[in-house]
Amino acid sequence: MACNLSDPKIAEAYSQILNNDGIDWMVIGYGTTRDRLSLYASGDGGIAEMALKVPNEVVFCFIAFEGTRVLVTHVSEKIR
Numbered sequence: 001m002a003c004n005l006s007d008p009k010i011a012e013a014y015s016q017i018l019n020n021d022g023i024d025w026m027v028i029g030y031g032t033t034r035d036r037l038s039l040y041a042s043g044d045g046g047i048a049e050m051a052l053k054v055p056n057e058v059v060f061c062f063i064a065f066e067g068t069r070v071l072v073t074h075v076s077e078k079i080r
Contacts, residue, residue: 029059
C-alpha cells in the first residue's frame with residue numbers, strides 16, 4: 001500500500017523548513033485514514049514547541065535542529 005502525501009500543506013511546510021523560511025519543524029500523521037498523511041502542526045519554536053504538538057499516535061516529525069535536519073518517527077506508548 002502506498003502512502004499518499006498529496007496534502008499541499010506538507011510540501012509547503014517541508015519547503016519552508018529546507019529554505020529556513022519561517023518555520024523549523026512540522027508534524028504529519030494519518031489521522032483517521034490508513035494511507036493519507038496530513039499536516040498536523042508546524043512552527044518556529046524548535047524542538048520544545050514541536051514536542052508539545054506530538055499526539056498519542058504514530059506521527060512523523062521533521063525538524064531543522066542544530067544545523068541539520070532530522071526526521072523522527074514517533075510511536076506513542078499508548079499504541080498497542
